[in-house]
Amino acid sequence: MIAPGFASVEAQLWIWIMAMIRPGAALMVAPVFGATSIPLQVRIILSAMIGIAAANSVDINLPDSTLISYSGFVFILGEVICGAAIGFALQIGYSAAFVAGEVISNTMGLGFASMSDPQSGASSPVIGSFLSIIAVLLLLAMDGHLMLIAIIVQSYEALPPGNALVSSRVIFNLVEFGGTLFSMGLIIALPVGAALIIVQLVMAMLARSAPQLNLFSVGIPVAVLAGIILLAMAAPVLADGMMRAMELGLEQSEVMAGG
Template sequence: MIAPGFADVESQIWIWMMAMIRPGAAMVVTPVFGAANVPVQIRIILAFMIGLVATNTVSFDLPSDTAISLSNTIFVLGEVLVGVAIGFALQLGFSSVLIAGETISNAMGLGFASMADPQTGQSTPVIGQFLMILATLLLLAIDGHLMLLATIVQSYSALPPGYAFLGPELLMDMVEFGGTLFAMGLLIALPVGGALILIQFIMGFLARTAPALNLFAVGIPVTITAGLVALAVTAPIIADTIVRSLGMGLSQAALVGGGG
């Protein structure tokens, strides 16, 4: 016989498990938490802890049907959709850095030099890998990971479990925000890209004035050197633009967590 004090333990555990679906789905797609080198056990523990906090901020009832039923399926799908939308909003702002890195690498002639990205497990250009590391450090420096966790917890009040459905206007906002991803990536790459375009104009002028000059032997070292110097000089400007992009991602995640 179960002791009276433990009579509702099973139902409470089910509530915790259902509450951890939303943060668990967000951590799969969000930067830092969703990195390939982060153990799954860490994500499960964090999702469970967030679920504990969420159950103290809002109360909700589980579907009364069996585990495999239409109401339970809709409940789980709604939680997964909201969690993925919150994490994906921040991921969009974070991915603009990767676009900037690929743009700068191709302009410098380093598009062939790739490294394994621990965030995604895919190969990325070396400049893109450098900017991804910089963006990760900036995200942690501005407490972006804590803002994301706070957004997930606050979303339980605006979108209670069982009623977590995103409207068409909010989905359209997500699509439009995804369009700004490319604009922010080009804006991050603009300082270095502008300097490299000027170098290309100079090299083209030299090619016309000195046809005997071997541009492959001179142009590539000059372009790489100028790109590295420009990257070092414009690092503060690039960092400010990355923070702006991350802030846009966090704002969009908060908009999704607040139900639009």
């Protein structure tokens, strides 16, 4: 027999577990939190902390039937979609650094050089991995991780659990926002990429005027050296572009949290 003081413990535990679904889905797809280097136990603890804190601000009505039912499935699916949309919007802004790194790597002649990305664990160009590390540091410096947590908590007021129905208009805005990934990536890579194209044109004219010059043995080292120098010179501009892309991602996350 359960003591009278503990009669509602099981119901409260189920409420907390259901409140963990949305932040858990958001942290799984968001940058920094969703990195392969972050242990699963850490994400579970963070999801519990955010979910329990957010559950105190709204009333969570669990499905009348069991969770293994249609109403329970709809409840869980709505929470997963809402949380994943919030985290994915920020991920789009963050991934602009990868697009910029891909463009710069190909222009420098380093498209063949790849390394394991610490965020996703997949293979990516060396410049893309370098810019992704900078993007992580910038995101933490601008308190983007704290802003994301605040957006998740605020979403419980606009989209309470059990009624987390994201409108089709908001989903369309998220899909349309995906185009920002490529536009912002090209804007970030534009200063270095445009200068490297000029370097490639100069090397092409030298190879045309001096056919005996081995373009592969001279052009690739020159392009790599010019790229490194240009990256150092354009670092403030690249940082501003990446921060702007992530700010747009946070703004879109806030739109998704509003339903």
